[in-house]
Amino acid sequence: MAHDLTGGLTGTDLEGFHTGGDTECWRRLGAHELVLFDDERGEIHGTRFAVWAPNATQVRLNADFNWWTGDDMHLIPGSGVWALFVEGVGTGALYKYNVLGADGVWHEKVDPVGFFAEQAPNNASIVYSSTYQWSDQDWLSRRATAQPHAEAMSIYELHLGSWRKGKSYRELADEIVEYVTWQGFTHVEFMPVTEHPFEPSWGYQVTNYFAPQSRLGHPDEFRHLVDRLHQAGIGVILDWVPGHFPKDDWALGRFDGTALYEHADPRQGEHKDWGTYIFNYGRNEVKSFLVSNALYWVTEYHIDALRVDAVASMLYLDYSRNEGEWVPNIYGGRENLEAIDFLRYVNSHLYERVPGVVMIAEESTSFDGVTKPVHAGGLGFGFKWNMGWMNDSLRYLAEEPIHRQYHHDLMTFAMVYAYSENFILPISHDEVVHGKGSMINKVPQDSWRQFATLRSFYSFMWGFPGKKLIFAGCEFGQRSEFNEAVALEWWVSDLWGHRGLQLLFKDLNRIYRENPALWQLDSEPAGFRWINADDRGANTFSWLRSDEAGNQVAVISNFSSEPWTSYRIGLPAAGAWEEILNSDAELYDGTGTFGNLGQITATAVPWNGQPASATLVVPPLGTVYLRHRG
Incomplete structure (x- = not known):
């Protein structure tokens, strides 16, 4: 039957995608195992593949089940979406899309909505249907009635690939739960787990927005990790990167031979510093794609909060650009009005759809109203990283003790603006990389004074208004900078100074959680x-x-x-x-x-x-x- 060629997908199903209102586009696009019914043959098991490529003149499905020779896909009228139902194909099948673009060139692309992918350097998408049975209902019920601003939040940020190098999601589920429970943190924050072929990008250059990285295991094994954390009473925050994407020729860039997901004008569509493309936030289909992606991680993987990376780069058209390298908005200003509307949209939608979810902005400027509700004219985030507090504090710590009296205001200035936003105090991975040195090596003088200063500082931080975040390794005073290629230097945590700092964090978190005075009125x-x-x-x-x-x-x-x-x-x-x-x-x-x-x-x-x-x-x-x- 004709509709079976596209697995029953119609133009009507895709109307919301084109208006920007489809916030679950992963249910229509991508690869889905289906059972169709035929009058003569009965049930037919297979997989429907669907991809948006409106400017393509032809799209083929290249896969291991057709010896990578390509089967023609069918354009659903008026939708720009190409689809094909393939009988007998299921979980584990490898596939790509071969797109004849508007430029007359064939582009072999991975699935933008693929749920699983091969490990680098291979990159094929993999058909995957979850069979995971969750056991975190008690956690989700509590989360639905939570009041995050008036609750304890001490966050342990880590990079899954190197926290304990070589460990899988399943192994990490045991080890992270045991360690974080012992240390007493309320939340973990994972640097991006979305698939990324270049490990030194730490996940901030995403090629597969709907796929957890396959280096560490299958998607259901990542679900298991989240589930185990929830059962232990630990919240899970995930870094999310809607600000830009890399230029790998097999990924999102110039997907159908045109600037589809990104702006065509490089003054609006490229980050020169990072060598990446910028999403076209004004395009309805891109809004559907990104809002769906945020909701996907929160609903399909039970993530409790998304920390949105590099928000400042989204808000300003002239971000890291010289005069003449950017295009003003319709009012002649530097604010990216389309990105602002998008952020308000995604924040509003997630708060409305998922009780207890939290959206967090890594925003490094004084943009007004980042954590104000959308209805009050704000961006609608729940929290904002306090980058000013972080920069001032680290400048103060770097001074010799005898000179700190001349920089006293660095440690008090944060209270001048403390209630302008709902803040998280971050000592993140960004502060211990790229020549900035580890936290302990930022502090002058001998080892005794270095450790004592850090103990005093972290105690200062845990007592100061705002939720808390530190990066893995800081809690035991690792001396080396963060390096994703090697594991943390766990062996030093048994040594003098390092062990004492680690035990301090254990007690800090216990005292913090036991005393509502240290967190209940953070924002008041x-x-x-x-x-x-x-x-x-x-x-x-x-x-x-x-x-x-x-x-x-x-x-x-x-x-x-x-x-x-x-x-x-x-x-x-x-x-x-x-x-x-x-x-x-x-x-x-x-x-x-x-x-x-x-x-x-x-x-x-x-x-x-x-x-x-x-x-x-x-x-x-x-x-x-x-x-x-x-």
């Missing part, structure tokens, strides 16, 4: 109050964190090499304040000699604008947390 002024923001002479900062019930934690951080043995701070209440963290504890490879014997006692002596005060010991290059006991 009521959750934070400086005790003393101006003690630059002592390189010391102190503040209060509060929760909705009025419980309070005081944080005191000393970034000088001197101990302060009688340091007076104002406190909101008299009575006992328990020392719940001291980064100089012997357990963490500190001195163990500059503590407060478990608690201090505040008396009704006003200080720092507070009704009570106390003196305490603040260790050199150390941070102390105090919790009011009454």
